[in-house]
Amino acid sequence: GESVGLHLPTLSVQEGDNSIINCAYSNSASDYFIWYKQESGKGPQFIIDIRSNMDKRQGQRVTVLLNKTVKHLSLQIAATQPGDSAVYFCAEGGPGYSTLTFGKGTMLLVSP
Protein backbone atom coordinates (compact mmCIF):
# COMPACT_ATOMS: atom_id res chain seq x y z
CA GLY A 1 0.00 0.00 0.00
CA GLU A 2 0.97 3.62 -0.29
CA SER A 3 3.25 4.90 2.44
CA VAL A 4 1.92 7.52 4.82
CA GLY A 5 4.53 10.21 5.38
CA LEU A 6 7.12 8.77 2.97
CA HIS A 7 5.46 8.43 -0.44
CA LEU A 8 2.32 10.42 0.02
CA PRO A 9 0.92 12.57 -2.75
CA THR A 10 2.19 16.04 -1.94
CA LEU A 11 0.67 19.42 -2.63
CA SER A 12 3.04 22.37 -2.37
CA VAL A 13 1.57 25.87 -2.22
CA GLN A 14 2.61 29.38 -1.33
CA GLU A 15 1.26 31.11 1.74
CA GLY A 16 -1.94 32.93 0.85
CA ASP A 17 -2.87 30.58 -2.00
CA ASN A 18 -6.03 28.51 -1.96
CA SER A 19 -5.42 24.76 -1.63
CA ILE A 20 -7.56 21.93 -2.94
CA ILE A 21 -7.03 18.40 -1.69
CA ASN A 22 -8.89 15.61 -3.41
CA CYS A 23 -10.05 12.20 -2.30
CA ALA A 24 -11.76 9.33 -4.08
CA TYR A 25 -13.82 7.16 -1.79
CA SER A 26 -14.61 3.55 -2.36
CA ASN A 27 -17.99 2.62 -0.95
CA SER A 28 -21.11 3.94 -2.63
CA ALA A 29 -23.05 3.08 0.56
CA SER A 30 -20.96 5.49 2.65
CA ASP A 31 -23.05 8.38 3.87
CA TYR A 32 -20.75 10.27 6.19
CA PHE A 33 -17.42 11.84 5.29
CA ILE A 34 -14.79 13.58 7.37
CA TRP A 35 -11.57 15.42 6.74
CA TYR A 36 -8.79 15.15 9.28
CA LYS A 37 -5.48 16.97 9.60
CA GLN A 38 -2.52 15.19 11.14
CA GLU A 39 0.63 16.97 12.22
CA SER A 40 3.83 15.13 13.00
CA GLY A 41 3.66 13.34 16.35
CA LYS A 42 -0.04 14.02 16.84
CA GLY A 43 -3.29 12.22 16.29
CA PRO A 44 -5.71 13.20 13.50
CA GLN A 45 -7.54 16.44 14.19
CA PHE A 46 -11.11 16.92 12.96
CA ILE A 47 -11.51 19.63 10.33
CA ILE A 48 -14.96 19.31 8.82
CA ASP A 49 -17.55 16.68 8.02
CA ILE A 50 -20.40 16.28 5.57
CA ARG A 51 -23.30 13.89 5.23
CA SER A 52 -24.42 12.40 1.96
CA ASN A 53 -27.58 14.50 1.78
CA MET A 54 -25.39 17.57 1.20
CA ASP A 55 -22.95 18.44 -1.57
CA LYS A 56 -21.18 21.35 0.07
CA ARG A 57 -20.38 22.47 3.58
CA GLN A 58 -18.35 25.44 4.73
CA GLY A 59 -16.34 26.02 7.86
CA GLN A 60 -13.82 28.60 8.85
CA ARG A 61 -11.48 28.91 5.82
CA VAL A 62 -12.43 25.39 4.73
CA THR A 63 -15.04 24.02 2.35
CA VAL A 64 -15.82 20.38 1.66
CA LEU A 65 -17.42 19.36 -1.62
CA LEU A 66 -19.03 15.97 -2.16
CA ASN A 67 -19.78 14.49 -5.56
CA LYS A 68 -21.59 11.22 -5.01
CA THR A 69 -21.93 10.52 -8.71
CA VAL A 70 -18.20 9.99 -9.10
CA LYS A 71 -17.49 9.20 -5.44
CA HIS A 72 -15.24 12.20 -4.99
CA LEU A 73 -14.58 14.43 -2.03
CA SER A 74 -12.50 17.59 -1.91
CA LEU A 75 -11.25 19.92 0.78
CA GLN A 76 -10.64 23.55 -0.10
CA ILE A 77 -8.53 25.66 2.22
CA ALA A 78 -8.66 29.40 1.66
CA ALA A 79 -5.65 31.65 2.23
CA THR A 80 -3.40 28.75 3.19
CA GLN A 81 -1.00 29.41 6.04
CA PRO A 82 2.26 27.70 7.06
CA GLY A 83 0.41 26.25 10.06
CA ASP A 84 -1.78 24.34 7.62
CA SER A 85 1.20 22.19 6.65
CA ALA A 86 0.28 18.63 7.61
CA VAL A 87 -1.04 15.36 6.23
CA TYR A 88 -4.73 15.48 5.34
CA PHE A 89 -6.92 12.40 5.38
CA CYS A 90 -10.42 11.85 4.14
CA ALA A 91 -12.48 9.20 5.89
CA GLU A 92 -15.81 7.62 5.03
CA GLY A 93 -18.35 6.07 7.33
CA GLY A 94 -21.15 3.68 6.60
CA PRO A 95 -24.61 3.60 8.13
CA GLY A 96 -24.30 4.30 11.84
CA TYR A 97 -20.85 5.77 11.21
CA SER A 98 -19.34 3.62 13.93
CA THR A 99 -16.33 2.71 11.81
CA LEU A 100 -14.31 4.92 9.52
CA THR A 101 -12.34 3.92 6.44
CA PHE A 102 -9.44 6.27 5.83
CA GLY A 103 -7.80 7.28 2.60
CA LYS A 104 -4.03 7.19 2.26
CA GLY A 105 -3.55 10.89 2.88
CA THR A 106 -2.10 13.92 1.13
CA MET A 107 0.78 15.97 2.45
CA LEU A 108 0.27 19.72 2.22
CA LEU A 109 3.41 21.85 2.30
CA VAL A 110 2.96 25.59 2.64
CA SER A 111 5.90 27.87 1.90
CA PRO A 112 6.09 31.34 3.48
Place this chain on the structure above:
Amino acid sequence: KAGVTQTPRYLIKTRGQQVTLSCSPISGHRSVSWYQQTPGQGLQFLFEYFSETQRNKGNFPGRFSGRQFSNSRSEMNVSTLELGDSALYLCASSLAGSGGYTFGSGTRLTVV
Protein backbone atom coordinates in the same frame (compact mmCIF):
# COMPACT_ATOMS: atom_id res chain seq x y z
CA LYS B 1 -12.82 19.87 28.58
CA ALA B 2 -10.02 17.31 28.47
CA GLY B 3 -9.45 15.53 25.19
CA VAL B 4 -8.83 11.86 24.53
CA THR B 5 -5.90 10.64 26.62
CA GLN B 6 -3.77 7.70 25.60
CA THR B 7 -1.11 6.11 27.75
CA PRO B 8 1.71 5.41 27.48
CA ARG B 9 2.91 7.66 24.66
CA TYR B 10 5.80 5.40 23.74
CA LEU B 11 6.51 1.72 24.28
CA ILE B 12 9.33 -0.59 23.28
CA LYS B 13 8.62 -4.30 23.52
CA THR B 14 10.35 -7.48 22.44
CA ARG B 15 8.91 -9.99 19.99
CA GLY B 16 6.71 -12.51 21.74
CA GLN B 17 5.75 -10.21 24.61
CA GLN B 18 2.31 -8.80 25.13
CA VAL B 19 1.26 -5.19 25.62
CA THR B 20 -1.72 -3.26 26.96
CA LEU B 21 -2.57 0.24 25.81
CA SER B 22 -5.01 2.53 27.56
CA CYS B 23 -7.46 5.16 26.33
CA SER B 24 -9.56 7.59 28.35
CA PRO B 25 -12.28 9.14 26.19
CA ILE B 26 -13.71 12.62 26.43
CA SER B 27 -16.03 12.84 29.41
CA GLY B 28 -19.52 11.74 28.37
CA HIS B 29 -18.38 9.91 25.26
CA ARG B 30 -19.52 6.31 25.24
CA SER B 31 -17.99 5.06 22.00
CA VAL B 32 -14.30 4.27 21.74
CA SER B 33 -12.60 3.11 18.55
CA TRP B 34 -9.06 1.93 17.98
CA TYR B 35 -6.97 2.36 14.84
CA GLN B 36 -3.53 1.21 13.79
CA GLN B 37 -1.41 3.58 11.71
CA THR B 38 1.63 2.36 9.79
CA PRO B 39 3.57 3.87 6.87
CA GLY B 40 2.60 0.98 4.61
CA GLN B 41 -1.08 0.50 5.41
CA GLY B 42 -2.13 3.92 6.66
CA LEU B 43 -4.94 4.11 9.23
CA GLN B 44 -6.77 0.84 9.72
CA PHE B 45 -9.75 0.18 11.96
CA LEU B 46 -9.21 -2.31 14.78
CA PHE B 47 -12.43 -2.32 16.81
CA GLU B 48 -15.12 -0.16 18.34
CA TYR B 49 -16.73 -0.38 21.77
CA PHE B 50 -19.95 1.16 22.97
CA SER B 51 -21.27 0.75 26.49
CA GLU B 52 -18.76 -2.01 27.24
CA THR B 53 -19.76 -4.04 24.16
CA GLN B 54 -17.66 -4.58 21.06
CA ARG B 55 -19.88 -3.46 18.18
CA ASN B 56 -17.47 -3.70 15.28
CA LYS B 57 -14.18 -5.39 14.57
CA GLY B 58 -11.69 -4.83 11.79
CA ASN B 59 -9.67 -7.40 9.92
CA PHE B 60 -6.95 -8.09 12.44
CA PRO B 61 -5.83 -11.40 13.96
CA GLY B 62 -7.13 -12.61 17.30
CA ARG B 63 -3.90 -11.46 18.98
CA PHE B 64 -5.50 -8.02 19.00
CA SER B 65 -8.20 -7.64 21.60
CA GLY B 66 -9.81 -4.92 23.61
CA ARG B 67 -12.31 -4.08 26.24
CA GLN B 68 -14.24 -1.15 27.62
CA PHE B 69 -15.01 -0.45 31.24
CA SER B 70 -18.15 0.99 32.79
CA ASN B 71 -16.56 4.46 32.89
CA SER B 72 -16.00 4.19 29.08
CA ARG B 73 -12.23 3.90 29.43
CA SER B 74 -10.85 1.34 27.05
CA GLU B 75 -7.82 -0.88 26.78
CA MET B 76 -6.43 -2.81 23.88
CA ASN B 77 -4.11 -5.75 24.20
CA VAL B 78 -1.74 -7.29 21.71
CA SER B 79 -0.34 -10.70 22.55
CA THR B 80 2.66 -12.50 21.07
CA LEU B 81 4.02 -9.32 19.53
CA GLU B 82 5.50 -9.41 16.05
CA LEU B 83 7.84 -6.91 14.40
CA GLY B 84 5.00 -5.91 12.08
CA ASP B 85 2.93 -4.74 15.05
CA SER B 86 5.19 -1.69 15.34
CA ALA B 87 2.84 1.20 14.70
CA LEU B 88 1.07 4.22 16.09
CA TYR B 89 -2.08 3.05 17.86
CA LEU B 90 -4.80 5.67 17.93
CA CYS B 91 -7.92 5.83 20.00
CA ALA B 92 -10.93 7.93 19.07
CA SER B 93 -14.03 8.68 21.09
CA SER B 94 -17.47 9.97 20.22
CA LEU B 95 -20.74 10.52 22.02
CA ALA B 96 -22.61 7.63 20.51
CA GLY B 97 -20.39 6.22 17.81
CA SER B 98 -22.23 8.05 15.08
CA GLY B 99 -19.72 10.57 13.90
CA GLY B 100 -17.82 13.39 15.55
CA TYR B 101 -14.80 11.28 16.42
CA THR B 102 -12.00 12.93 18.39
CA PHE B 103 -8.62 11.26 18.34
CA GLY B 104 -5.96 11.03 20.99
CA SER B 105 -2.27 11.56 20.25
CA GLY B 106 -1.64 7.84 20.10
CA THR B 107 0.75 5.31 21.56
CA ARG B 108 3.87 4.64 19.52
CA LEU B 109 4.67 0.94 19.86
CA THR B 110 8.03 -0.36 18.69
CA VAL B 111 8.62 -4.10 18.64
CA VAL B 112 12.27 -5.17 18.54
